[in-house]
Amino acid sequence: MTDRINKSVAQGGASPKHALDALDALDAPDAPAAQVALTGDAPSINAHFQLDYDGFTLDVDLALPGRGVTALFGPSGSGKTTVLRCLAGLEAPSQGHLRVAGETWLDTARGIMLPTHRRPIGYVFQEASLFPHLDVRTNLAYGMKRIPRAQRRVQLDDAAAMLGIGHLLDRAPDRLSGGERQRVGIARALLTSPRLLLMDEPLAALDTQRKQEILPYLQRLHDELDIPVVYVTHSPDEVARLADHLVLLDEGRVLASGPINELLSRVDLPPAMGDDASVVVDGVVTAYDPAYQLVTVALPGSASTFRVVRPPMAIGQRARLVVMARDVSISLSPQQDGSILNVLKVTVAEIASGATNAQRLLRLDADGTPLLARITQYSCDRLALAPGMQAWAQIKAVSLLA
Numbered sequence: 001m002t003d004r005i006n007k008s009v010a011q012g013g014a015s016p017k018h019a020l021d022a023l024d025a026l027d028a029p030d031a032p033a034a035q036v037a038l039t040g041d042a043p044s045i046n047a048h049f050q051l052d053y054d055g056f057t058l059d060v061d062l063a064l065p066g067r068g069v070t071a072l073f074g075p076s077g078s079g080k081t082t083v084l085r086c087l088a089g090l091e092a093p094s095q096g097h098l099r100v101a102g103e104t105w106l107d108t109a110r111g112i113m114l115p116t117h118r119r120p121i122g123y124v125f126q127e128a129s130l131f132p133h134l135d136v137r138t139n140l141a142y143g144m145k146r147i148p149r150a151q152r153r154v155q156l157d158d159a160a161a162m163l164g165i166g167h168l169l170d171r172a173p174d175r176l177s178g179g180e181r182q183r184v185g186i187a188r189a190l191l192t193s194p195r196l197l198l199m200d201e202p203l204a205a206l207d208t209q210r211k212q213e214i215l216p217y218l219q220r221l222h223d224e225l226d227i228p229v230v231y232v233t234h235s236p237d238e239v240a241r242l243a244d245h246l247v248l249l250d251e252g253r254v255l256a257s258g259p260i261n262e263l264l265s266r267v268d269l270p271p272a273m274g275d276d277a278s279v280v281v282d283g284v285v286t287a288y289d290p291a292y293q294l295v296t297v298a299l300p301g302s303a304s305t306f307r308v309v310r311p312p313m314a315i316g317q318r319a320r321l322v323v324m325a326r327d328v329s330i331s332l333s334p335q336q337d338g339s340i341l342n343v344l345k346v347t348v349a350e351i352a353s354g355a356t357n358a359q360r361l362l363r364l365d366a367d368g369t370p371l372l373a374r375i376t377q378y379s380c381d382r383l384a385l386a387p388g389m390q391a392w393a394q395i396k397a398v399s400l401l402a
């Protein structure tokens with residue numbers, strides 16, 4: 001039994017929900033993880049999974065970038081975890097294929113199904129299941145053991161430093177907070193030198209404060225590691241902070257898939273309907289005014305800039321801005337005498353119904369950067385807004401995530 005648990009841990013732990021079948025799937029002779037040739041180009045992930053449960057059918061085609069974070073987002077029961085389990089080899093689709101970085105992990109037509117323990121993946125669940133009788137260092141070392149030394153891409157000290165757990169290495173797991181345990185679980189998954197990191201709601205079991213503590217570490221992984229991550233979440237905040245690519249799932253199907261800024265700004269998709277509808281804009285810091293603590297962020301390929309009050313940031317640093325639809329108002333002339341810092345010239349690209357009859361949702365084009373504005377239907381009619389019109393977007397608040 002211990003051996004079976006060891007193998008589960010080598011994959012990054014197991015949630016209570018799926019612990020038993022994960023253990024069964026991992027119960028196979030020790031074998032090195034499959035070798036995947038790394039090329040200079042970002043490898044991509046191509047998949048088709050078809051699978052039937054009683055009352056639920058998963059039928060998805062996925063073409064995911066081999067770099068950055070892909071968020072799987074959708075309502076409860078839409079199939080997010082099932083997709084992750086298919087990627088891990090913990091579910092056997094009746095039909096499908098999976099190619100990761102040019103390597104075939106699944107091809108039902110050819111009878112190929114690489115077992116989980118031979119897939120070079122790290123799996124992070126909602127709660128890390130650490131060995132209670134081993135200290136953090138030994139728990140971490142377990143993840144590394146199955147990887148031959150020459151193939152280790154991540155070293156224990158580096159993973160510990162990246163997750164901020166260097167000072168906890170001699171601690172027993174029962175003396176860690178929930179957030180610390182989860183950081184250990186993530187470090188352990190990294191130490192298997194995965195070619196693909198699968199994270200199933202890794203922050204869901206943490207309270208808001210712990211989530212805020214751990215998010216910067218996940219952003220750091222995103223910035224510093226060249227391992228593609230498929231990340232399941234219900235949280236729009238986590239999507240906005242971490243995701244580069246978004247897959248929207250609904251009832252076992254892919255509703256839409258694409259770069260996050262494209263998908264979040266589509267007025268026909270569910271994220272734009274919610275109260276927290278927002279867009280993300282990736283820019284670069286071009287100036288810092290210490291007298292007013294004002295950071296200027298330029299948008300790529302555009303003359304538009306945003307200004308945000310922030311502690312100092314380095315010129316040239318990448319910065320992600322989040323602009324909520326409810327914080328954007330519209331005027332037909334540039335307001336020079338207001339207090340709002342960010343007033344951008346825009347074209348009204350599309351007008352859609354809002355969440356209620358009294359609201360309208362506008363997609364705006366700010367010199368190539370899409371924005372959303374939620375305004376009242378009354379204002380929309382009073383200004384006689386129509387697609388193609390020029391206007392000014394007044395942006396009351398901008399969050400800068402960097």
Ligand SMILES: Nc1ncnc2c1ncn2[C@@H]1O[C@H](COP(=O)(O)OP(=O)(O)OP(=O)(O)O)[C@@H](O)[C@H]1O
Pocket residue numbers: 053054056074075076077078079080081082083234
């Ligand atoms: N082993 C199983 N046998 C039968 N049905 C299952 C099994 N696992 C999942 N399902 C069903 O498949 C559907 C998709 O489940 P899944 O866990 O993938 O959804 P999800 O989007 O991850 O949901 P949540 O956000 O609530 O975790 C659900 O209807 C679920 O009840």
